[in-house]
Amino acid sequence: MLTLDKVYHAAYVLKPVIRKTDLIPARQINPESEIYLKTENLQVTGSFKVRGAYYKISQLSDEEKAHGVIACSAGNHAQGVALAAAHSGIPSLICIPDGAPISKVEATKSYGAQVELVKGVYDDAYNRAVELQKERNLTFIHPFNDPDVIAGQGTIGLELLKQLPDMDAVIVPVGGGGLISGVAFAIKSLNPKCKVYGVQAAGAASMKASLEQNGPHSLTGVSTFADGIAVKCPGDLTYELCSKYVDDVVTVSDDETATAILALIEQQKLITEGAGAVAVAAAMFNKVDVKGKKVACILSGGNIDVTILSKVINRGLMKAGRSTELIIEMIDKPGQLKEVSALIADLGANVVSVHHDRGGEDTDINGCYLRIAMETRNWAHVEQIEKAISDAGYHIVHRQNIG
Structure with a gap:
């Protein structure tokens, strides 16, 4: 209670x-x-998981400790149980979902626990831990309930x-x-x-x-x-x-x-x-x-x-509008890239990549596309750049976030 x-x-x-x-x-x-x-x-x-895991193990009887402990975890409870078990001088077995970060798995092992990776998510690891607990008569340390x-x-x-x-x-x-x-x-x-x-x-x-x-x-x-x-x-x-x-x-x-x-x-x-x-x-x-x-x-x-x-x-x-790509339709003639780049630079954005693509079947014969990726401050900054490019007579056909 x-x-x-x-x-x-x-x-x-x-x-x-x-x-x-x-x-x-x-x-x-x-x-x-x-x-x-x-x-x-x-x-x-x-x-935070070490708080609950350590307190739980501290309250086990000598008999429960003697059996050793088992737990299931996405990684953080595992480390708490492993540390607490090591402090108490008892063995621990942890079932961890196979998709858990490697850093969590290795950290759990470093505290002295035996680890079994289980295919799936936390709930699958829980089911496997329940099986092993019954088979080996271990003391179960639940991560939350x-x-x-x-x-x-x-x-x-x-x-x-x-x-x-x-x-x-x-x-x-x-x-x-x-x-x-x-x-x-x-x-x-x-x-x-x-x-x-x-x-x-x-x-x-x-x-x-x-x-x-x-x-x-x-x-x-x-x-x-x-x-x-x-x-x-x-x-x-x-x-x-x-x-x-x-x-x-x-x-x-x-x-x-x-x-x-x-x-x-x-x-x-x-x-x-x-x-x-x-x-x-x-x-x-x-x-x-x-x-x-x-x-x-x-x-x-x-x-x-x-x-x-x-x-x-x-x-x-x-998400914050700080990494953006624009696709601009333009006429394939000298100076176009220079002018667009100057507009972007004057407004304080940083161009990180440029790709020039000559037009296809659906564009004018002398048309082309400029795909330009930028580092920007926020969405308001992106909109300011788009307005300047549009005001200069260029047509923005697509905008997408990049990462």
Whole structure:
């Protein structure tokens, strides 16, 4: 059973193990509000998950510990369980979806855990872990649907109330619901006026669907690069806690999440994974009411695979209107490219590539196309460039974002 005493006890147990992560102001995220970032991406193991995993394992009996522990995870819970098991001197076996970032898999192994990669997503890894738990009589450490795990995550709520006592709202990433259940329970128990909002990836909105259908609902599939919250079905316990303590759950697109990651890198010098940035995306794109309010966004993790980071940055640039390509129809004669390039340069954009293509069957005999890629400041800058080119007598036939 989850109680406030249990959350306080978790905070006491975790004190020598975890970092009390900083809460830093980030007013550029949404100038109409006071945004603060709870930097769990800088937590031990790079994620909040160590809180719940460590507290759960600390509460096991000697007999349960002797059996060894097993868990399923998209990567962050895996590292928390592996670290906690190593501290307790017990073996751990972790089932991880085969699509999880290599960095998370290798980090889990580095803490001493045995890893089994499972084809599919988190829910498939969960089913395999249940099989192995029965076969080998291991002790199962659930990533979210467990009172001790939820209590561990709830310690973030206690820290937030001390760091920002007058906050109006907190925005929390949601996958299976363990983090938001603990945070919402702690905050609502001590400050009922504070709003608690959950954020899910639009392609994995299982908790949102469950709340709308008044019961745990399983999606047929999930699709998002935010692997840490790609969960098909929330737990029955997390659903109950969310339905009681959470004010609303909203969704953000992968493009919006990528934009948030880029903003955090540029403005705050912070790296987050997809799941870690969805709360910021919700604040940036006004998915919840933040205007004029003090709002804490939880950066739940920073374990992004560096191999996809460049793709995410490019997508963020595209979404923000900072990487654009124009296709311009013109007459094939000397000076045309020079004039267009000068127009773009005079307005402060940077040309990164140019492709000249002579006309085809559907164009004038002396016609051609100029495909020109640019680095721009924002969408207003792109529109300013387009107007200057059009005013000069050129016809823009297509515009697309590039990355």
